[in-house]
Amino acid sequence: xxxxxxxxxxxxxxxxxxxxxxxxxxxxxxxxxxxxxxxxxxxxxxxxxxxxxxxxxxxxxxxxxxxxxxxxxxxxxxxxxxxxxxxxxxxxxxxxxxxxxxxxxxxxxxxxxxxxxxxxxxxxxxxxxxxxxxxxxxxxxxxxxxxxxxxxxxxxxxxxxxxxxxxxxxxxxxxxxxxxxxxxxxxxxxxxxxxxxxxxxxxxxxxxxxxxxxxxxxxxxxxxxxxxxxxxxxxxxxxxxxxxxxxxxxxxx
Amino acid sequence: xxxxxxxxxxxxxxxxxxxxxxxxxxxxxxxxxxxxxxxxxxxxxxxxxxxxxxxxxxxxxxxxxxxxxxxxxxxxxxxxxxxxxxxxxxxxxxxxxxxxxxxxxxxxxxxxxxxxxxxxxxxxxxxxxxxxxxxxxxxxxxxxxxxxxxxxxxxxxxxxxxxxxxxxxxxxxxxxxxxxxxxxxxxxxxxxxxxxxxxxxxxxxxxxxxxxxxxxxxxxxxxxxxxxxxxxxxxxxxxxxxxxxxxxxxxxxxxxxxxxxxxxxxxxxxxxxxxxxxxxxxxxxxxxxxxxxxxxxxxxxxxxxxxxxxxxxxxxxxxxxxxxxxxxxxxxxxxxxxxxxxxxxxxxxxxxxxxxxxxxxxxxxxxxxxxxxxxxxxxxxxxxxxxxxxxxxxxxxxxxxxxxxxxxxxxxxxxxxxxxxxxxxxxxxxxxxxxxxxxxxxxxxxxxxxxxxxxxxxxxxxxxxxxxxxxxxxxxxxxxxxxxxxxxxxxxxxxxxxxxxxxxxxxxxxxxxxxxxxxxxxxxxxxxxxxxxxxxxxxxxxxxxxxxxxxxxxxxxxxxxxxxxxxxxxxxxxxxxxxxxxxxxxxxxxxxxxxxxxxxxxxxxxxxxxxxxxxxxxxxxxxxxxx
Ligand SMILES: Cc1cc2nc3c(=O)[nH]c(=O)nc-3n(C[C@H](O)[C@H](O)[C@H](O)COP(=O)(O)OP(=O)(O)OC[C@H]3O[C@@H](n4cnc5c(N)ncnc54)[C@H](O)[C@@H]3O)c2cc1C
Ligand code: SF4
Ligand code: SF4
Ligand code: FES
Numbered sequence: 012x013x014x015x016x017x018x019x020x021x022x023x024x025x026x027x028x029x030x031x032x033x034x035x036x037x038x039x040x041x042x043x044x045x046x047x048x049x050x051x052x053x054x055x056x057x058x059x060x061x062x063x064x065x066x067x068x069x070x071x072x073x074x075x076x077x078x079x080x081x082x083x084x085x086x087x088x089x090x091x092x093x094x095x096x097x098x099x100x101x102x103x104x105x106x107x108x109x110x111x112x113x114x115x116x117x118x119x120x121x122x123x124x125x126x127x128x129x130x131x132x133x134x135x136x137x138x139x140x141x142x143x144x145x146x147x148x149x150x151x152x153x154x155x156x157x158x159x160x161x162x163x164x165x166x167x168x169x170x171x172x173x174x175x176x177x178x179x180x181x182x183x184x185x186x187x188x189x190x191x192x193x194x195x196x197x198x199x200x201x202x203x204x205x206x207x208x209x210x211x212x213x214x215x216x217x218x219x220x221x222x223x224x225x226x227x228x229x230x231x232x233x234x235x236x237x238x239x240x241x242x243x244x245x246x247x248x249x250x251x252x253x254x255x256x257x258x259x260x261x262x263x264x
Numbered sequence: 265x266x267x268x269x270x271x272x273x274x275x276x277x278x279x280x281x282x283x284x285x286x287x288x289x290x291x292x293x294x295x296x297x298x299x300x301x302x303x304x305x306x307x308x309x310x311x312x313x314x315x316x317x318x319x320x321x322x323x324x325x326x327x328x329x330x331x332x333x334x335x336x337x338x339x340x341x342x343x344x345x346x347x348x349x350x351x352x353x354x355x356x357x358x359x360x361x362x363x364x365x366x367x368x369x370x371x372x373x374x375x376x377x378x379x380x381x382x383x384x385x386x387x388x389x390x391x392x393x394x395x396x397x398x399x400x401x402x403x404x405x406x407x408x409x410x411x412x413x414x415x416x417x418x419x420x421x422x423x424x425x426x427x428x429x430x431x432x433x434x435x436x437x438x439x440x441x442x443x444x445x446x447x448x449x450x451x452x453x454x455x456x457x458x459x460x461x462x463x464x465x466x467x468x469x470x471x472x473x474x475x476x477x478x479x480x481x482x483x484x485x486x487x488x489x490x491x492x493x494x495x496x497x498x499x500x501x502x503x504x505x506x507x508x509x510x511x512x513x514x515x516x517x518x519x520x521x522x523x524x525x526x527x528x529x530x531x532x533x534x535x536x537x538x539x540x541x542x543x544x545x546x547x548x549x550x551x552x553x554x555x556x557x558x559x560x561x562x563x564x565x566x567x568x569x570x571x572x573x574x575x576x577x578x579x580x581x582x583x584x585x586x587x588x589x590x591x592x593x594x595x596x597x598x599x600x601x602x603x604x605x606x607x608x609x610x611x612x613x614x615x616x617x618x619x620x621x622x623x624x625x626x627x628x629x630x631x632x633x634x635x636x637x638x639x640x641x642x643x644x645x646x647x648x649x650x651x652x653x654x655x656x657x658x659x660x661x662x663x664x665x666x667x668x669x670x671x672x673x674x675x676x677x678x679x680x681x682x683x684x685x686x687x688x689x690x691x692x693x694x695x696x697x698x699x700x701x702x703x704x705x706x707x708x709x710x711x712x713x714x715x716x717x718x719x720x721x722x723x724x725x726x727x728x729x730x731x732x733x734x735x736x737x738x739x740x741x742x743x744x745x746x747x748x749x750x751x752x753x754x755x756x757x758x759x760x761x762x763x764x765x766x767x768x769x770x771x772x773x774x775x776x777x778x779x780x781x782x783x784x785x786x787x788x789x790x791x792x793x794x795x796x797x798x799x800x801x802x803x804x805x806x807x808x809x810x811x812x813x814x815x816x817x818x819x820x821x822x823x824x825x826x827x828x829x830x831x832x833x834x835x836x837x838x839x840x841x842x843x844x845x846x847x848x849x850x851x852x853x854x855x856x857x858x859x860x861x862x863x864x865x866x867x868x869x870x871x872x873x874x875x876x877x878x879x880x881x882x883x884x885x886x887x888x889x890x891x
Contacts, residue, residue: 069308
């Protein structure tokens with residue numbers, strides 16, 4: 012065992028819970044999730060934590076490590092100084108269920124409020140032809156692993172429960188942007204609805220969301236700002252629709 | 265049981281990976297009410313981890329491709345132990361399933377003509393894998409997840425309630441499939457968050473629970489891969505077929521220890537990565553089996569030319585089917601030609617520029633950089649075999665995905681057996697999920713039409729509930745975490761990539777012993793989100809899976825695909841005619857031999873007879889397929 016680690020881990024829910032001190036061994040190359048699993052297997056059999064892939068791909072192991080929203084499976088223990096106590100707490104923006112597990116249902120409700128992709132009428136499977144350059148912008152947003160770290164860090168909801176009703180959050184701004192830039196989607200007014208129904212206007216471009224995104228999605232630069240710039244009413248007619256798609260492409264070049 | 269939550273649906277789908285979600289869409293589209301149950305949050309199922317792509321013979325990159333070529337490759341990859349009908353349906357329907365995803369919003373990488381791009385992969389004759397960089401599984405699961413949401417939005421518009429007829433029950437573990445009067449009646453389980461129990465009454469249940477990797481010590485699978493569906497099906501009276509066949513993916517990370525087993529996608533080799541040992545030898549040329557000699561290059565010059573001209577050169581041996589590459593790496597390491605950490609080198613930095621690597625293999629770059637401190641655009645990776653996929657699974661009727669022997673039960677995806685024979689080709693799983701997920705949905709629809717509700721009796725309920733309460737009634741018993749570790753040691757050491765009769769016999773005894781002790785597991789803490797409690801149930805499933813695997817492996821006295829016997833090296837055409845069927849007698853797993861379905865003439869005739877001679881007995885060849 013390479014080193015002995017001091018941890019403070021949140022135990023319990025947000026009403027009665029508190030930080031608990033733990034000492035645990037850590038091996039070379041281990042990530043914080045490994046350490047949590049060791050604590051679980053040897054000292055706290057019922058320590059609650061979410062995880063799946065342990066490879067930064069599923070977005071389950073989101074928590075706050077020394078106050079920073081992070082994926083525990085992608086956070087090297089070695090990135091903290093030897094003598095530092097590492098504090099591990101659940102995501103602050105969401106209600107704590109137990110220990111490191113929070114109730115993230117807010118996000119699934121917001122997902123439900125965004126109208127799905129709508130294909131051009133009459134288009135048949137196998138017919139779409141799209142250039143790589145035209146799909147790339149939306150592909151960037153489709154990299155999202157729904158870790159909700161951006162949601163957690165965004166000050167609009169982090170300490171403002173009252174804003175949650177009218178604010179979808181950065182994860183869902185990129186979802187709207189993705190559909191808005193999707194070469195096949197024909198639904199009108201996505202930008203306008205981002206502004207009027209999903210609270211885009213409450214974002215003041217602090218870029219905190221971009222900073223925490225483990226997928227390095229440029230949430231603010233590539234989704235939020237372009238949408239804020241052009242919240243216009245795009246009436247649907249096929250020619251103008253085509254025009255708007257081409258403009259999207261120009262915007263990218 | 266005081267606060268038992270109760271629901272009634274037409275069909276309950278256990279599993280929200282690609283297979284479960286595709287089944288759900290099919291059943292809901294046909295008008296059924298559907299519950300989707302999964303252990304994790306919605307959108308996190310193991311499918312999210314798939315990297316390389318989804319195999320479908322769309323012929324976008326090489327128009328020589330078609331379903332017959334794909335069918336042949338799949339049968340070859342599986343060493344002709346596949347259920348021919350599943351391989352046929354899969355090859356025929358895969359392209360439609362991919363195009364359908366595109367209609368639901370998926371954005372695959374494109375060819376210069378604007379079609380869906382396709383990449384090379386081991387065992388596939390032509391570039392065949394639709395992909396999105398190296399995050400294809402994420403695209404697939406997100407598209408399916410968003411399709412489910414779209415259907416819910418439609419229900420909301422029409423009925424005012426989004427979840428009335430299609431609801432996702434996330435973080436719920438199913439512990440029992442319930443039967444009444446010999447037919448499916450529903451499913452029982454607990455909410456992981458609260459530990460509270462939950463009952464689903466339904467005449468049809470689709471099992472889509474994925475794989476079994478966590479039974480092994482080194483695996484690419486997530487914690488969900490505990491073989492729940494395999495065990496649930498066994499206990500409900502269904503059979504498992506060919507559980508001896510496990511795919512050890514040749515390239516898992518080997519260092520640092522904490523990431524051992526995490527997958528290094530095959531696309532690294534598809535994009536030109538080469539394998540070398542500690543002496544710097546490109547060793548795969550030594551390991552081309554006779555049956556593949558005419559398809560794979562036996563020298564470096566030709567192998568390298570293939571990347572530029574695929575019509576006039578044979579493929580590099582790095583792209584042999586996975587079982588071959590995994591065994592080769594295993595042999596190199598055992599012979600002392602491994603790397604410092606017990607792997608071999610995989611290097612793509614010499615063939616592609618840093619920019620191209622980062623574009624085509626972004627998550628690999630990220631994974632090695634963040635977790636191992638290795639920059640794959642400059643250095644080689646260290647890799648070794650990792651337990652990746654289970655070919656064996658629930659025995660099903662190919663066309664309907666109905667589980668043989670249990671009315672109302674269906675199985676699709678990794679949990680179902682037969683499709684991949686003794687070894688799965690990369691990329692064939694993702695399309696398997698879609699093809700047979702859809703068919704399971706259709707099967708359930710047909711079944712529900714002709715079978716009404718089948719209420720769960722109080723006695724059945726009582727039994728299911730008692731099981732859940734049990735670990736809390738004990739104190740000072742066994743610790744689930746330690747038993748799990750013990751099991752993983754046994755499977756790793758005795759039922760691993762290379763097996764012997766003596767070791768398998770030993771494994772069977774040890775697994776039985778762990779199973780006995782596991783009856784005495786006690787858990788600390790209460791029911792609220794308690795991983796120790798959760799593991800107690802997962803472990804029970806893994807033990808049954810391990811028993812079935814070890815017993816099937818002991819019986820099969822040959823080496824084929826994902827089953828290698830040191831004491832019986834080489835394939836044996838007589839064994840090719842045998843499937844191993846596991847069943848459960850309430851006490852132990854029983855394995856019996858069953859004749860493999862015979863290839864019908866029209867499929868037999870798709871092959872060159874000389875190729876079939878390598879796999880089949882002279883009698884089979886002279887018959888020329890059935891009828
Ligand atoms: C790292 C990695 C990379 C891969 N890459 C590829 C690739 O490039 N191409 C390819 O074709 N294949 C690939 N595979 C294989 C492929 O991803 C899997 O075989 C496939 O995703 C399995 O899908 P599924 O729908 O059967 O189940 P999963 O996606 O495993 O989903 C199982 C579901 O069942 C649920 N479940 C399980 N047990 C219970 C229970 N008791 N109660 C309730 N719910 C339960 C889980 O919560 C989950 O929702 C890869 C696999 C791995 C590990
Ligand atoms: S940029 Fe906007 S969305 Fe992102 S964290 Fe800041 S306020 Fe929130
Ligand atoms: S945008 Fe980034 S931070 Fe936000 S949920 Fe997606 S992956 Fe996580
Ligand atoms: S466990 Fe999947 S992202 Fe960390």
